[in-house]
Amino acid sequence: MTPDRLDRFARHIVLPEVGAMGQARLVQSHVVLVGMGGIGSPALQYLAGAGVGRLTLIDDDVVEASNLQRQTIYTQADIGKPKAEAAAAWLAAFDPALAVTAHVTRITRDNAAELIAGADVVLDGSDNFATRLAVSDACVKAGVPLTSAALGRFQGQVANFAGHRPDHACYRCFVGDAFDAEDCDTCADQGVLGAMVGMVGAFGAMAAMRVLLEGVSTLGDPQWGQLHILDGLKSSLRTMRIAKDTECSGCISDV
Numbered sequence: 001m002t003p004d005r006l007d008r009f010a011r012h013i014v015l016p017e018v019g020a021m022g023q024a025r026l027v028q029s030h031v032v033l034v035g036m037g038g039i040g041s042p043a044l045q046y047l048a049g050a051g052v053g054r055l056t057l058i059d060d061d062v063v064e065a066s067n068l069q070r071q072t073i074y075t076q077a078d079i080g081k082p083k084a085e086a087a088a089a090w091l092a093a094f095d096p097a098l099a100v101t102a103h104v105t106r107i108t109r110d111n112a113a114e115l116i117a118g119a120d121v122v123l124d125g126s127d128n129f130a131t132r133l134a135v136s137d138a139c140v141k142a143g144v145p146l147t148s149a150a151l152g153r154f155q156g157q158v159a160n161f162a163g164h165r166p167d168h169a170c171y172r173c174f175v176g177d178a179f180d181a182e183d184c185d186t187c188a189d190q191g192v193l194g195a196m197v198g199m200v201g202a203f204g205a206m207a208a209m210r211v212l213l214e215g216v217s218t219l220g221d222p223q224w225g226q227l228h229i230l231d232g233l234k235s236s237l238r239t240m241r242i243a244k245d246t247e248c249s250g251c252i253s254d255v
C-alpha cells in the first residue's frame with residue numbers, strides 16, 4: 001500500500017483485531033452487494049470506507065423521493081436514476097481507487113451464478129425471499145459465503161452462511177422452501193425507520209468483514225449460522241444458532 005493508502009486506513013491498521021494483514025486482505029477483497037436500498041446503502045459506505053478493493057452492485061430499481069429517508073448514499077439529484085449507477089457514482093467520488101461494477105438488473109435464479117462469480121462474500125440486503133433464496137442457492141453452488149441482512153419493521157436479522165461447507169447451514173436451511181414465490185411485505189406497506197435499517201446495514205457490513213478476515217486476523221470469526229436478531233424497540237440483541245437442515249434442497253440434496 002502507498003503512504004496515502006496507509007494513512008487512509010490507519011485507524012484499521014492500528015486495531016490489533018484487523019492489523020496490517022487484515023487491511024491488506026480487505027484491499028484485495030471482492031464483495032457483491034445485492035440490493036442497493038436501505039441496507040445496501042450504509043453497507044456500501046462502510047465497506048468502501050474499509051477499503052474493500054472490488055465492489056459489485058446489483059439493483060434494478062431507480063431512486064425515488066421516498067427512499068431518501070433511509071438510503072443514505074442518494075441525494076435529491078439522484079431521483080429517477082438507477083440505484084446501481086447512482087451508487088457507483090457515489091463510490092467513484094468517495095474513493096476512486098476502488099473498482100466498481102454496477103448491474104442495473106434483478107438478480108434471479110438464471111443470472112445469479114454469473115453475477116456473483118469471483119466474490120469473496122455476497123452481502124444480500126434485498127427486499128424479498130425469492131431473491132434471497134436464489135442468491136443463497138447460487139452462493140452454495142459457487143462455494144461463496146453469504147452475509148444476509150434483513151429488516152422487518154423494528155426487527156433486524158443478520159447472519160453469515162457457509163452452506164457450501166458440510167457442517168454449516170445455508171439461508172434456505174433457515175427459511176425453508178415456502179418462500180420461493182414473491183411474497184414480500186414491502187417497506188411501503190409496513191413502514192421503516194431510517195436509523196433502524198442503517199443499523200442493520202452497518203451490522204451486515206461488519207459481518208461481511210468478519211468473513212473476509214477469516215484466517216487473517218482475529219476479527220475474522222464469521223460466526224457461521226448464528227442469527228443475530230436486533231430489536232430496535234427494546235434496543236436489544238440476541239443470537240440464535242441455525243442448524244443445517246439435513247433435507248435442505250439448497251445445500252444437501254444437490255446431487
Ligand SMILES: [Zn+2]
Pocket residue numbers: 163169170171172173174244245248249250251252
Ligand atoms: Zn441449506
